[in-house]
Amino acid sequence: MKVLVKPERCKECGLCDAFCPKKAISHADHTNLAGYHPIVIDDEKCIGCGICYTTCPDGVFHVLGK
Amino acid sequence: MAVERKVPAIIDNPMSFCPGCGHGIIIRLICECLEELGQNQNIIFPIGVSCSSNLGGGLVTDRLHCPHGRAGAVATGMKRVNPDNIIITYQGDGDAYNIGIAESINAAYRNENITVITVNNTNFGMTGGQMSVTTMEGQKTSTSTHGRDCSITGFPMRFPELVASQFHIAYAARGTVSSPAHINQLKGYIKNAIEAQMNKEGYSVVEVLSPCPINWNLTPIKAMERIDNELISYFPLGEFKQRSVKEA
Amino acid sequence: MKGNIAIAEAAVRAGVRLYAGYPITPSSEIMEYLSWRLPEVGGAFVQAESELAGINTVYGGSSCGVRVLTASSGPGISLKQEGISVLSDEELPALVINVVRYGNGLGTLFSSQCDYLRETRGGGNGDYRCIVLCPSSIQEAVDMVSTAYELGEKYRVVVVMMTEGALGQMMEPVTLPDFQEPKRNYWGFDGKYSYKKIGIFDRDSKKEAVELNKKYAEIKANEQRWEEEGIEDADYVFVAYGVPGRSTLGAIRELRAEGHKVGLIRPITAWPFPEKAFEHINKNVKGIITVEANATGQLVDDAALFTKKVLRADIPVYALPFVYGVPPIREIKAKFAQILAGEIKEVY
Numbered sequence: 001m002k003v004l005v006k007p008e009r010c011k012e013c014g015l016c017d018a019f020c021p022k023k024a025i026s027h028a029d030h031t032n033l034a035g036y037h038p039i040v041i042d043d044e045k046c047i048g049c050g051i052c053y054t055t056c057p058d059g060v061f062h063v064l065g066k
Numbered sequence: 067m068a069v070e071r072k073v074p075a076i077i078d079n080p081m082s083f084c085p086g087c088g089h090g091i092i093i094r095l096i097c098e099c100l101e102e103l104g105q106n107q108n109i110i111f112p113i114g115v116s117c118s119s120n121l122g123g124g125l126v127t128d129r130l131h132c133p134h135g136r137a138g139a140v141a142t143g144m145k146r147v148n149p150d151n152i153i154i155t156y157q158g159d160g161d162a163y164n165i166g167i168a169e170s171i172n173a174a175y176r177n178e179n180i181t182v183i184t185v186n187n188t189n190f191g192m193t194g195g196q197m198s199v200t201t202m203e204g205q206k207t208s209t210s211t212h213g214r215d216c217s218i219t220g221f222p223m224r225f226p227e228l229v230a231s232q233f234h235i236a237y238a239a240r241g242t243v244s245s246p247a248h249i250n251q252l253k254g255y256i257k258n259a260i261e262a263q264m265n266k267e268g269y270s271v272v273e274v275l276s277p278c279p280i281n282w283n284l285t286p287i288k289a290m291e292r293i294d295n296e297l298i299s300y301f302p303l304g305e306f307k308q309r310s311v312k313e314a
Numbered sequence: 315m316k317g318n319i320a321i322a323e324a325a326v327r328a329g330v331r332l333y334a335g336y337p338i339t340p341s342s343e344i345m346e347y348l349s350w351r352l353p354e355v356g357g358a359f360v361q362a363e364s365e366l367a368g369i370n371t372v373y374g375g376s377s378c379g380v381r382v383l384t385a386s387s388g389p390g391i392s393l394k395q396e397g398i399s400v401l402s403d404e405e406l407p408a409l410v411i412n413v414v415r416y417g418n419g420l421g422t423l424f425s426s427q428c429d430y431l432r433e434t435r436g437g438g439n440g441d442y443r444c445i446v447l448c449p450s451s452i453q454e455a456v457d458m459v460s461t462a463y464e465l466g467e468k469y470r471v472v473v474v475m476m477t478e479g480a481l482g483q484m485m486e487p488v489t490l491p492d493f494q495e496p497k498r499n500y501w502g503f504d505g506k507y508s509y510k511k512i513g514i515f516d517r518d519s520k521k522e523a524v525e526l527n528k529k530y531a532e533i534k535a536n537e538q539r540w541e542e543e544g545i546e547d548a549d550y551v552f553v554a555y556g557v558p559g560r561s562t563l564g565a566i567r568e569l570r571a572e573g574h575k576v577g578l579i580r581p582i583t584a585w586p587f588p589e590k591a592f593e594h595i596n597k598n599v600k601g602i603i604t605v606e607a608n609a610t611g612q613l614v615d616d617a618a619l620f621t622k623k624v625l626r627a628d629i630p631v632y633a634l635p636f637v638y639g640v641p642p643i644r645e646i647k648a649k650f651a652q653i654l655a656g657e658i659k660e661v662y
Binding site for chain 3: 109119127136144
Binding site for chain 2: 011048055
């Protein structure tokens with residue numbers, strides 16, 4: 001795993017999905033407490049580049065850097 | 067080559083901005099810069115009235131809600147009595163350029179050693195998307211329902227260019243959050259602005275073109291595209307007043 | 315010394331380290347003096363672009379825990395109400411000096427007491443009060459500056475010193491107070507988030523309002539200040555503050571010498587109003603008379619309220635509104651004669 005996520009903060013804005021260069025981000029079928037389908041990262045595709053962190057307005061991501 | 071990227075502790079809170087709003091990115095960038103410059107425990111934010119007010123619940127720093135538009139004056143008072151603290155106003159376009167234009171202009175005019183971050187989303191977001199001085203010609207808002215008629219309401223105001231050309235200030239720039247590359251460029255501008263203040267060079271301002279998906283009636287992605295396709299041609303990105311490097 | 319300048323120097327000596335304001339007659343000497351005097355002691359002076367900016371600059375300074383000051387007159391204080399309301403909401407102290415001049419709108423340059431109701435009722439939007447001090451001499455004003463900051467910091471409220479054009483402009487001998495070491499209040503910002511605050515959307519406004527009102531009740535109970543003379547046996551008690559309070563004192567002394575049983579209550583705090591003074595009034599008093607430098611009679615509202623509350627409902631309360639200026643002793647005496655003759659009717 002290269003990125004930790006806080007799914008409870010996700011507002012499903014879709015910015016990370018759109019900018020992810022590896023298309024590694026999708027959304028869960030379930031909703032979080034705020035009613036949004038939080039993002040899910042495909043660890044196989046993720047390269048830990050940090051673009052999701054950069055574009056996320058809600059502090060969902062923590063790129064571990066390893 | 068992977069680098070750790072973690073939301074700075076002083077802003078690591080859930081905030082009630084709308085999905086896809088640019089505010090969350092902008093305040094995170096400011097806090098990243100403060101952290102990287104070693105100023106995250108030396109910061110006071112005078113916060114504007116608008117969506118900016120949400121920072122009251124987000125920031126874990128000294129912060130003060132200012133009357134609408136007055137952050138430039140409040141910041142002046144703070145900086146004059148606490149010259150060693152970093153003072154950053156965080157305001158929207160309606161706050162800084164409509165109701166607060168006198169305070170904003172005069173802080174720049176005096177070259178107060180403060181940093182002003184204005185979030186330009188071309189409308190009054192918090193109150194439901196009314197026209198502001200940065201609303202684009204033809205843009206429909208709740209007070210320009212047929213599209214802004216600039217012949218009777220004036221043309222969108224370019225504040226960084228105004229203060230950069232007219233006053234003796236330290237730094238003025240405009241960035242945006244519309245793409246990862248732009249976000250990285252913006253972070254450089256914000257860092258310059260804070261460094262200018264640390265170096266006592268004087269007034270620094272960074273305007274940020276920021277999406278307001280809800281009031282623009284666009285999806286977050288489409289809102290970012292609007293910035294790239296419609297706003298940047300009128301509100302160009304870049305530095306309008308560069309820092310003049312002082313001898314150490 | 316001239317009133318405005320003596321007050322400004324007293325502020326420096328009380329440890330004020332930020333002044334921000336905008337010029338307006340008859341208050342401008344305060345800022346003129348501080349423009350060079352504050353930098354001498356390491357303080358900051360900001361000539362703001364407007365009264366709005368002035369009070370908000372003061373708000374910023376107060377948030378950092380230093381003693382701050384702004385001064386203006388009627389129309390300028392109107393603009394400052396935004397900031398006074400915000401200071402009150404954030405429970406940050408400041409001293410605001412209103413060198414009162416007469417009139418609505420732009421008004422006039424005449425010395426007056428026309429802002430009584432505004433100052434004593436909070437003034438801006440919302441549900442707050444400021445402590446309102448009204449000196450009648452330059453010495454009293456100078457001595458009051460330090461008290462104003464102590465009260466403001468004790469209760470964390472805005473203190474308004476309501477002087478008058480006459481007091482600001484006249485000259486009297488004065489003994490200046492000693493220098494105090496400038497202080498930093500514990501709530502002041504230091505950039506390290508040492509003093510925790512919650513955001514505007516996370517506040518419990520109802521609970522806060524109830525707490526605030528408790529504080530105001532405490533101020534009312536503990537901080538009433540006044541001067542009284544000859545009210546225990548008086549047939550008629552005058553109520554007057556500020557410079558008219560001084561001439562009224564002269565008038566009651568002359569009237570006493572002429573055989574009239576008259577007394578004076580001179581409020582030093584207009585808010586909290588000195589209700590307790592009314593407990594000292596002769597129970598068989600025949601009337602209460604306010605002397606005021608305004609046209610509509612403003613002080614009379616409070617004088618009547620507490621006459622009816624503390625004494626009896628059937629005691630007539632008269633107003634002698636002199637519009638502006640300082641009412642001369644002979645005119646106060648002449649009006650008193652008219653009251654005795656039944657030519658002036660009570661207001662309440």
